[in-house]
Amino acid sequence: MKILVIGPSWIGDMMMSHSLYRTLKTNNPKTIIDVIAPNWCKPLISRMPEVRKALTMPLNHGILNLKERWRLSQRLRTSCYDQALVLPGSFKSALIPFLASIPRRTGWRGEMRYGLLNDIRILNHTNFPLMVHRYIALGYEKKNIHSINDLPKPLCLPRLTVSDKEKKTTLNTFNIDYKRPIISLCPGTAHGLAKCWPFYHYAELTKHLINLGYQILLLGSTNEKYTGIVILQGIPKKNRKYCCNFIGKTNLEEAVILISCSHAIISNDSGLMHIAAALNQPLIALYGPSDPGFTPPLSKNARVIHLMSNKDKIKTNDIHAGYHPSLIKITPEKVITELKILNLI
Numbered sequence: 001m002k003i004l005v006i007g008p009s010w011i012g013d014m015m016m017s018h019s020l021y022r023t024l025k026t027n028n029p030k031t032i033i034d035v036i037a038p039n040w041c042k043p044l045i046s047r048m049p050e051v052r053k054a055l056t057m058p059l060n061h062g063i064l065n066l067k068e069r070w071r072l073s074q075r076l077r078t079s080c081y082d083q084a085l086v087l088p089g090s091f092k093s094a095l096i097p098f099l100a101s102i103p104r105r106t107g108w109r110g111e112m113r114y115g116l117l118n119d120i121r122i123l124n125h126t127n128f129p130l131m132v133h134r135y136i137a138l139g140y141e142k143k144n145i146h147s148i149n150d151l152p153k154p155l156c157l158p159r160l161t162v163s164d165k166e167k168k169t170t171l172n173t174f175n176i177d178y179k180r181p182i183i184s185l186c187p188g189t190a191h192g193l194a195k196c197w198p199f200y201h202y203a204e205l206t207k208h209l210i211n212l213g214y215q216i217l218l219l220g221s222t223n224e225k226y227t228g229i230v231i232l233q234g235i236p237k238k239n240r241k242y243c244c245n246f247i248g249k250t251n252l253e254e255a256v257i258l259i260s261c262s263h264a265i266i267s268n269d270s271g272l273m274h275i276a277a278a279l280n281q282p283l284i285a286l287y288g289p290s291d292p293g294f295t296p297p298l299s300k301n302a303r304v305i306h307l308m309s310n311k312d313k314i315k316t317n318d319i320h321a322g323y324h325p326s327l328i329k330i331t332p333e334k335v336i337t338e339l340k341i342l343n344l345i
Contacts, residue, residue, distance in 0.1 A: 001028060004081040004102060006093050007037035007045075009057075010190065011252070011271025012295065013131070014041045015158050015278050017087055019298070020135040021050040022156035027139065034079070036096070043253040044275070047160050064092055073099035085138050086117065106138055131295050132157075157298045158278040162260035170257040174250075180215035180242065184259055186267035186276070187231065188224030188247065196268050197286045197330060198323045199227050203234025205266065205332040210235070210242045212345055217262065219255050219272060222248035264344045266335060268327075269295070277302050284338050288327035303338045305330050 003024065008014050014037060024031050035045055036055040045054040058072065059065050073096045082104065084097030089110030097105045098116040106119040114120065119142065127147035128134045136155060137145045144150060171178065187202050189195040206216050218228045228247035235243055250258065256275055259265055264282040267273035269290045276283045277297035285297045287306040296304060308326040339345045 001030070002032045002080065002082050003034070004055075004076065004079070004084045004097060004100075005033060005035045006084060006086040006088065006097065006107075007035045007041065007057075008087050009038055011041065011044065012269075012274040013087070014044055015160075015271065015274040016132045016295065016298065017135050018044075018048050018050075018158035018160075018278065019132050019156050020085070020087075020139050021048055022159070023136050023139045025050040026156060034081075040252060043251070043256065044160070047256070066095075069095050070099055072096055076100040076102075083119075086113075087135060087138070091116070108134060108138075129293065132298060158274070159280070160256065160260075160275065160278045162257050162279070166257050167261050170254055171261060173254075174244070174246065174258070176217075176244065176258075176261075177215060180213060181263040182217055182258075182261055183209055183214045184217040184219055184262040184265045184276075185231075186219050186265065186270055186272040187227050188220035189268045189270040190221075190223075191290075193322050194324050195270070195288055195290055195327075196227070196323060197288075197327050199230045200234060201328075201330070201332050201335075202227075202266075203231045205335055206231060206243055207235055207239065208332060208336060209345075210239045214242075214263070216243040217258055218243065218245045218247050219250065219258060220247040224248065264339060264342070273297055282342050282344055284335055284342075286327065286330055286335075288324035301342070303342060305334060305338060 008017055021033055024033060033051050034053045034055055035051050036057050039056050042054045045051050059068055077100050081102045084102040084105045086094050086107030089108055091111040091113060094113045094116035104119050105117045107117045108121045108123045121142055128137060133148050136151055185202055209216060218231060225248040228245040232240060232243055232245050259276050260279050262281060265276040266284045267276060269287050273285050277299035280299050280301055283297055283302040285302055285304045287304060292304045292306050307329045
């Protein structure tokens with residue numbers, strides 16, 4: 001069986017899709033899996049041994065460009081895939097396997113994709129409450145899987161591993177002191193401030209953790225550089241040497257390795273949060289308007305803090321909005337309490 005997966009465009013979703021690949025290989029070790037996804041996802045896919053090859057999606061999220069999709073589909077024809085699994089719900093994502101004439105094209109109905117998909121699934125949100133359930137269900141025959149109760153237990157959860165050699169090399173590359181245990185903070189997200197814990201809370205938490213003898217790594221993308229700067233400014237100058245602002249200074253591969261070196265991770269609901277969960281690292285996940293009942297960190301080592309109230313729910317989730325009230329309500333003291341529950345401080 002040779003399967004092409006049309007993968008998600010977001011890092012967190014790509015990480016969750018690992019459950020599907022693990023499930024496919026568990027059910028049939030001879031299955032060949034190729035995944036087409038944006039180039040920035042390749043460092044993750046390369047750490048998924050179930051995937052034979054990562055193919056680059058040449059188009060950015062939301063771009064139609066029929067001509068480019070046609071070219072890509074014609075190149076894929078020569079690979080003779082038996083099945084395509086289309087994970088995103090968009091019309092565009094179903095075009096490539098259709099144009100490539102892949103015989104069986106499986107996916108949830110999404111944006112009215114009748115015809116493009118010929119193994120179409122109709123989603124009942126109650127039957128498959130988590131995104132990971134929906135991904136895994138696509139790996140089975142439709143007639144056999146009607147709800148999460150039909151999915152084999154235990155579920156194959158996303159898992160990443162990092163070698164000791166990689167850890168040592170990366171710590172040396174960034175000149176990180178081995179003497180103090182590391183706690184990594186991931187204060188950014190691709191969805192703007194509405195999903196972010198306020199920088200002043202991160203700064204207050206950082207001061208407390210440094211006083212307890214930890215060193216802090218700030219991790220994130222170039223789009224979040226300002227957040228790292230203001231967190232650092234909120235720390236007394238004498239202690240700033242214990243807070244390394246690596247936001248925008250690492251690639252994704254390096255961020256994965258640094259997270260694996262951490263004693264614990266505190267993160268907004270973001271791609272790095274899902275990476276920390278897949279590494280099975282102790283994790284405090286901070287949720288605001290996003291739903292931990294849909295995309296939780298898939299790890300028993302994770303603690304979720306979510307203080308959304310009915311009053312908060314009427315607030316906007318616009319990416320241009322400021323900090324969400326439910327995230328403002330999460331105090332540094334609450335995070336410290338959760339760290340104590342995990343026996344980390």
